[in-house]
Amino acid sequence: MPELGIDAIVFDVLGTLVDEPAGIQAGIGVLAPSLDAFEVERLQSLWQKHVEREQRHMVDGVRPYRPSDALDLEAAQLVADAVKVDDPHAVAALASAGRRLPPWPDTVAGLARLAERFPVLGLSNASRSALLELNAYAGLRWHQALSAEDARTYKPDPAVYRLAVTVSGRPPERLLMVAAHAWDLRAAQSLGLRTAYVARPVGDPPVPSDTFDLHADDLPDLIEQLDRRKR
Secondary structure (H helix, E strand, O other): OOOOOOOEEEEOOEOOOEOHHHHHHHHHHHHOOOOOHHHHHHHHHHHHHHHHHHHHHHHOOOOOOOOHHHHHHHHHHHHHHHOOOOOHHHHHHHHHHHHOOOEOOOHHHHHHHHHOOOOEEEEEOOOHHHHHHHHHHHOOOOOEEEEHHHHOOOOOOHHHHHHHHHHHOOOHHHEEEEEOEHHHHHHHHHOOOEEEEEOOOOOEOOOOOOOOOEEEOOHHHHHHHHHHHHO
16 A cells, blocks of 8 residues: 655544534523424534535625634524524624534544644634634644635635645645545645545545545544555
């Protein structure tokens, strides 16, 4: 099995390193404690669909760019309206739920192991300030976190992935993009980055036509595959 020949690893964050739905659901539970699990999940889906739709509108030029914090506030307002909560302080608290996302069980140890061998970058649609708080909350071990805010657009716009290429100082083919979302990896692959899919319960799995370099069940499996590529 040939060596990948990578110099740095670029991680998607939301969904790949942290459980985004769980954090948002926890915030909704605080806003409206009487809701059952089904209703909390429905409202969390409402939140994420709004954010994803508006991000696509900005990438497509349908809507002017706004940072992720603004979209989270819009989504929180939608949820609050749905449960008839009109307290602006409660809405603001809910909007910040996206900064308190639990890491997956293998994230902290896996990142620490990889960071001993490679420069590790986070590359996220989350804002700079959100990434700072996520790092503090979840204990993420990376050498630098890059926000789509710096490109004033969102993934899968190529400009976001170019941030990692520029900051790393490496050619795209020397970077490994790791994500639980096939759409994310396809976009990175189109710029020449190497790609690794890591399965997560909330991810976007590959389809048969995808040709990613690695497919891993979790971060320990990814590390094992990288080790085999060096033997």
